[in-house]
Amino acid sequence: xxxxxxxxxxxxxxxxxxxxxxxxxxxxxxxxxxxxxxxxxxxxxxxxxxxxxxxxxxxxxxxxxxxxxxxxxxxxxxxxxxxxxxxxxxxxxxxxxxxxxxxxxxxxxxxxxxxxxxxxxxxxxxxxxxxxxxxxxxxxxxxxxxxxxxxxxxxxxxxxxxxxxxxxxxxxxxxxxxxxxxxxxxxxxxxxxxxxxxxxxxxxxxxxxxxxxxxxxxxxxxxxxxxxxxxxxxxxxxxxxxxxxxxxxxxxxxxxxxxxxxxxxxxxxxxxxxxxxxxxxxxxxxxxxxxxxxxxxxxxxxxxxxxxxxxxxxxxxxxxxxxxxxxxxxxxxxxxxxxxxxxxxxxxxxxxxxxxxxxxxxxxxxxxxxxxxxxxxxxxxxxxxxxxxxxxxxxxxxxxxxxxxxxxxxxxxxxxxxxxxxxxxxxxxxxxxxxxxxxxxxxxxxxxxxxxxx
Amino acid sequence: xxxxxxxxxxxxxxxxxxxxxxxxxxxxxxxxxxxxxxxxxxxxxxxxxxxxxxxxxxxxxxxxxxxxxxxxxxxxxxxxxxxxxxxxxxxxxxxxxxxxxxxxxxxxxxxxxxxxxxxxxxxxxxxxxxxxxxxxxxxxxxxxxxxxxxxxxxxxxxxxxxxxxxxxxxxxxxxxxxxxxxxxxxxxxxxxxxxxxxxxxxxxxxxxxxxxxxxxxxxxxxxxxxxxxxxxxxxxxxxxxxxxxxxxxxxxxxxxxxxxxxxxxxxxxxxxxxxxxxxxxxxxxxxxxxxxxxxxxxxxxxxxxxxxxxxxxxxxxxxxxxxxxxxxxxxxxxxxxxxxxxxxxxxxxxxxxxxxxxxxxxxxxxxxxxxxxxxxxxxxxxxxxxxxxxxxxxxxxxxxxxxxxxxxxxxxxxxxxxxxxxxxxxxxxxxxxxxxxxxxxxxxxxxxxxxxxxxxxxxxxxxxxxxxxxxxxxxxxxxxxxxxxxxxxxxxxxxxxxxxxxxxxxxxxxxxxxxxxxxxxxxxxxxxx
Numbered sequence: 001x002x003x004x005x006x007x008x009x010x011x012x013x014x015x016x017x018x019x020x021x022x023x024x025x026x027x028x029x030x031x032x033x034x035x036x037x038x039x040x041x042x043x044x045x046x047x048x049x050x051x052x053x054x055x056x057x058x059x060x061x062x063x064x065x066x067x068x069x070x071x072x073x074x075x076x077x078x079x080x081x082x083x084x085x086x087x088x089x090x091x092x093x094x095x096x097x098x099x100x101x102x103x104x105x106x107x108x109x110x111x112x113x114x115x116x117x118x119x120x121x122x123x124x125x126x127x128x129x130x131x132x133x134x135x136x137x138x139x140x141x142x143x144x145x146x147x148x149x150x151x152x153x154x155x156x157x158x159x160x161x162x163x164x165x166x167x168x169x170x171x172x173x174x175x176x177x178x179x180x181x182x183x184x185x186x187x188x189x190x191x192x193x194x195x196x197x198x199x200x201x202x203x204x205x206x207x208x209x210x211x212x213x214x215x216x217x218x219x220x221x222x223x224x225x226x227x228x229x230x231x232x233x234x235x236x237x238x239x240x241x242x243x244x245x246x247x248x249x250x251x252x253x254x255x256x257x258x259x260x261x262x263x264x265x266x267x268x269x270x271x272x273x274x275x276x277x278x279x280x281x282x283x284x285x286x287x288x289x290x291x292x293x294x295x296x297x298x299x300x301x302x303x304x305x306x307x308x309x310x311x312x313x314x315x316x317x318x319x320x321x322x323x324x325x326x327x328x329x330x331x332x333x334x335x336x337x338x339x340x341x342x343x344x345x346x347x348x349x350x351x352x353x354x355x356x357x358x359x360x361x362x363x364x365x366x367x368x369x370x371x372x373x374x375x376x377x378x379x380x381x382x383x384x385x386x387x388x389x390x391x392x393x394x395x396x397x398x399x400x401x402x403x404x405x406x407x408x409x410x411x412x413x414x415x416x417x418x419x420x421x422x423x424x425x426x427x428x429x430x431x432x433x434x435x436x437x438x439x440x441x442x443x444x445x446x447x448x449x450x451x452x453x454x
Numbered sequence: 455x456x457x458x459x460x461x462x463x464x465x466x467x468x469x470x471x472x473x474x475x476x477x478x479x480x481x482x483x484x485x486x487x488x489x490x491x492x493x494x495x496x497x498x499x500x501x502x503x504x505x506x507x508x509x510x511x512x513x514x515x516x517x518x519x520x521x522x523x524x525x526x527x528x529x530x531x532x533x534x535x536x537x538x539x540x541x542x543x544x545x546x547x548x549x550x551x552x553x554x555x556x557x558x559x560x561x562x563x564x565x566x567x568x569x570x571x572x573x574x575x576x577x578x579x580x581x582x583x584x585x586x587x588x589x590x591x592x593x594x595x596x597x598x599x600x601x602x603x604x605x606x607x608x609x610x611x612x613x614x615x616x617x618x619x620x621x622x623x624x625x626x627x628x629x630x631x632x633x634x635x636x637x638x639x640x641x642x643x644x645x646x647x648x649x650x651x652x653x654x655x656x657x658x659x660x661x662x663x664x665x666x667x668x669x670x671x672x673x674x675x676x677x678x679x680x681x682x683x684x685x686x687x688x689x690x691x692x693x694x695x696x697x698x699x700x701x702x703x704x705x706x707x708x709x710x711x712x713x714x715x716x717x718x719x720x721x722x723x724x725x726x727x728x729x730x731x732x733x734x735x736x737x738x739x740x741x742x743x744x745x746x747x748x749x750x751x752x753x754x755x756x757x758x759x760x761x762x763x764x765x766x767x768x769x770x771x772x773x774x775x776x777x778x779x780x781x782x783x784x785x786x787x788x789x790x791x792x793x794x795x796x797x798x799x800x801x802x803x804x805x806x807x808x809x810x811x812x813x814x815x816x817x818x819x820x821x822x823x824x825x826x827x828x829x830x831x832x833x834x835x836x837x838x839x840x841x842x843x844x845x846x847x848x849x850x851x852x853x854x855x856x857x858x859x860x861x862x863x864x865x866x867x868x869x870x871x872x873x874x875x876x877x878x879x880x881x882x883x884x885x886x887x888x889x890x891x892x893x894x895x896x897x898x899x900x901x902x903x904x905x906x907x908x909x910x911x912x913x914x915x916x917x918x919x920x921x922x923x924x925x926x927x928x929x930x931x932x933x934x935x936x937x938x939x940x941x942x943x944x945x946x947x948x949x950x951x952x953x954x955x956x957x958x959x960x961x962x963x964x965x966x967x968x969x970x971x972x973x974x975x976x977x978x979x980x981x982x983x
Contacts, residue, residue, distance in 0.1 A: 001553070010579075010583060014572045015558070019528050021528060022533070046626075047504020047507050050501070050503040053916045057915050065499065088497065090498055094497075095896075138564070212900065
C-alpha cells in the first residue's frame with residue numbers, strides 16, 4: 001500500500017502527487033444542483049461534464065445531472081458560441097428546467113469564450129433564465145468553483161428592490177445535504193426566516209418514491225434568489241468558502257454580512273446560534289440548549305479516550321478548520337491540518353486555533369497534497385486520521401484509525417444524509433471518532449486486557 | 455406509433471434528423487444500418503466522456519509500472535485516480551504506480567507563459583522521487599491550446615535519463631468520444647513500446663488484448679487460459695506493464711476481448727509482426743466455450759484441444775448447479791444493456807443463459823463496425839472529427855515478423871469458419887426487435903425505460919440511480935458495482951448471483967409507504983357509534 005512514498009520529504013515545484021483538491025467546475029455543478037429546477041451546464045469538452053457527474057454521483061449515490069457544450073476540435077479553434085446556443089435551445093426543449101447555470105472550463109477559459117455575449121445572443125424562452133460563472137480549472141479548487149457559482153447566481157438574479165423582506169441570507173459552505181438540513185433546523189428553532197443558497201437537501205438526498213424526477217423537490221427557488229437582495233443580513237458559513245458570495249451580495253445589494261466558521265463542534269455552533277439570536281432577537285429555545293448540553297456531556301464522559309491524541313485532518317479548508325476546532329474541544333492535538341485548496345487564510349485561521357488552545361508542534365498548510373501528508377506521518381506519526389475517501393490508502397499504509405468526514409466520500413453510504421455541523425453533528429462526529437479510537441484499542445490489546453466496559 | 459417513433463417524435467426536426475440514424479429497431483434479415491462515432495449534440499446529456507478519458511483513463515492508466523504524469527490543471531488527473539477498477543499487483547521488484555495520481559497541476563501563470571518547463575520539472579521530480587523505468591505524459595485540453603510541445607519535452611528527458619518517456623496528445627476536445635483516446639494511446643504503445651523487448655518466443659503464446667482487469671476479469675481469464683496450457687505474454691492493458699508489453703510481438707496469437715478500444719493494435723501487430731488475431735468473448739458461458747474452442751482450433755494441437763474440453767467440462771461442472779438456481783430466479787425477465795463501445799455484446803449470451811432477454815441495448819462510443827461487423831469498415835467514411843485523430847501506418851518488421859501458420863493454412867482455417875481477423879458485431883448476438891441506440895442520452899434512456907419496461911438495467915454510474923429511482927434494479931457494468939470478476943466461468947456465477955440479489959433485495963417491497971395505499975383517517979359518520 002503506497003509503498004513508493006519515501007520518508008524523506010523533497011521540495012517539489014511542479015509535481016502534484018495524490019491531490020487534495022479537484023477543479024472548479026465540479027463545485028459549480030454542485031452549487032447549481034442546489035437551485036430548484038436547475039440544469040447545470042458545463043461549457044467545455046463533454047469529458048469534464050462526464051467526470052463531474054460520475055464524481056458527484058459516487059459521493060451522493062444519487063443522480064447528478066448536468067449538460068455539456070460537447071466541444072470538438074473545431075469549436076476549440078473557432079469558439080464555443082454556437083455550441084452553447086445549441087445547448088441552451090436543446091436543454092430547454094428536451095429537459096425543460098426553469099434555469100440553466102452555465103460554468104466554464106479550462107478549455108473555454110483558455111480560448112477566451114465570451115459567455116456574456118453568447119448568453120445575450122442566445123434564444124431563451126420567455127420566463128426561463130440562463131446564468132453563468134467563470135470557473136477556470138487552473139485557478140483555486142472545487143471550493144472556488146462552488147463560491148463562484150453562488151456569486152454568478154446572485155450577479156444575474158438578486159435585486160435590492162428597496163423593500164426589506166425581513167429574512168436572513170445563509171451561505172452554507174461546501175457541505176452535504178445533511179448539514180444543510182441541520183442548519184435549516186437550527187434557524188427554524190431560532191425563529192429565523194431565511195433563504196439558503198444553495199440548498200442541495202431534497203435534491204442530492206432525494207427519497208426513493210418509485211418515480212424518477214429530474215428536478216426533485218429541493219433546491220433554492222429562483223424567486224428566493226432574486227429576493228436575496230432584500231435580506232436584512234447575510235451569514236456566510238465557512239470563512240474561506242462563503243466570503244465571496246457574502247461580500248458580493250453586500251456590494252451588489254447592500255446586504256450587510258457576517259462571516260463565520262463552519263459550525264462544527266460546540267463553540268463554533270455557539271457562534272452561529274448567537275448570531276441567529278442577535279438577528280432574530282429570539283431566545284435560544286430549550287431544544288437547542290438541550291442538544292448543546294448533551295454534546296458537552298458526551299465530551300466530558302469520553303475525554304480519556306480522546307485527550308492528547310494526535311490527529312491529522314485533511315480536506316476542504318473550512319471543513320478541516322471546523323473539524324480541528326472540534327478535535328481541540330475533545331482534547332486532541334491537531335498535529336497536521338492540510339488542504340489542497342490554495343490560500344493563506346487557512347494557515348492563519350489554523351494558527352489562531354492552535355494559539356487559542358495552546359497546542360504546540362502543530363502544522364497547518366494549504367496548497368499541499370496527500371503525498372506530503374503521508375511523508376509527514378512517516379516522520380512523526382498520529383493516532384487518528386480524518387478526511388475523505390482518498391486517505392484510506394494512507395490510513396492502511398501507515399496503520400492509523402480513520403474517520404471519514406468531508407468531501408468526497410466515495411466508498412461509504414449514508415454520510416451525505418447526516419450532519420457534521422451543529423450540536424447534533426458534533427454528537428455524530430464524537431461517536432465516529434470515539435468508535436475509531438476505541439475499536440483500535442479493542443483490536444490491538446492483549447486478550448487479558450480486553451475491557452467489557454469502557 | 456412504435457416506441458422508436460414515440461421517442462423520436464419528441465425531438466425538434468434538427469435533432470430528429472440526427473438521432474433517427476442512431477436509433478434502430480433490429481429487423482431480422484435486414485441490413486440494420488446505424489449511425490455511430492459522430493458528434494454528440496450539445497446539451498443533450500450524452501453519456502460520453504472525452505479523448506483524455508479514453509487514453510489515460512482506459513488504455514494507459516492500467517499500466518502499473520509506468521509513472522503517468524497528467525499535464526494540465528488538477529481535475530483530469532484527480533478524476534482518473536483509482537476510479538476505473540483496473541486491478542493490478544506487482545511481482546518482485548516491479549514498482550506499482552496504481553495508487554498514485556501525478557499531475558503538473560497547471561496554474562494560471564503556467565497557462566499564460568506555457569507549461570513546457572513545468573512539465574520538465576515534474577519529470578525531474580518524478581525521477582528524483584520514484585526513479586521509474588518508464589514515464590508517460592497525457593495532456594489535457596488547455597495544453598493543446600497553448601501549444602506546449604510535450605513530445606519535445608519527452609524526447610529530451612528520455613535522452614537525459616535513458617528511460618522510455620512517451621507523450622500522448624490526448625486533449626479532451628479531440629474526436630467525438632473516448633474512442634479517439636484509445637486510438638492515440640494504442641498508436642503510442644505500438645510506436646514506442648511493443649517490439650522493443652528481446653524475449654524468446656514460447657510455445658502456445660498469446661496476448662490478451664482489450665482486457666482491462668476490471669474487478670479482476672483479466673486474472674480470471676488468465677487462470678483459465680493457463681489451465682488449458684497457454685502462455686500469456688501480455689495483457690493489454692489490465693494489470694499490464696511496459697515490461698510485458700515490450701515483448702508482445704513474440705506471441706503466436708492475439709485474442710481481442712474489447713474490440714472497440716484495441717482492434718487498432720491487433721491490426722497493426724498483424725501487419726508489423728505477422729500475429730493473427732481472434733475476436734473472443736470471455737464473458738458468459740457460451741462466449742467462453744466458443745472462445746476457448748476457437749483458440750484451440752487455431753493451434754490445432756490434439757492435446758490442447760482435449761485439454762480445452764476437459765477444462766470447459768470441469769469449470770462448468772463447478773458452477774452449473776448454482777447457475778441453474780439463479781436462472782430460476784431470473785428466467786423470463788428482460789434487460790437493457792448500455793455499456794462502452796463493445797461490451798454490450800459480451801453480456802448478451804450470459805443473460806440468455808440466465809433466461810433474460812435484452813430488449814434495449816446500445817453503446818456510448820462504438821463505431822459502426824462494433825454494431826454491424828467489420829465488413830462495413832471499407833464503407834465507413836472519415837469525417838472531420840475522425841481525421842483529427844492521429845492514424846499511423848506500420849510496416850512489416852524484417853527481423854521480428856513471424857507467422858505461426860502459412861498463409862494457405864490461415865485461409866483454410868478461415869474457410870473452416872474460424873473467425874480470424876473478423877468480428878461480426880453486436881448484430882450477431884442481439885435478438886430480433888431489440889431497440890438499439892447509439893450514443894445514448896439521458897432523455898432517450900428515460901423514455902425507452904418507460905416504454906419498454908425492462909426488469910433490469912445495466913449501465914454506468916451516471917444513470918444507475920436515475921433508473922433505480924424509477925423502480926428498476928440497476929447494475930453497473932463499467933465497475934460491476936465494486937465487485938467482480940464477471941469474466942470467466944466463476945465470473946458468470948458472480949454476475950448471476952449479484953443480479954439476483956439486485957432484483958430480489960427486500961427493500962423493493964418497502965418503496966410504497968402503507969399510508970399511500972390504505973386509509974389513515976379513522977372516524978365515524980354522524981349519529982353512528
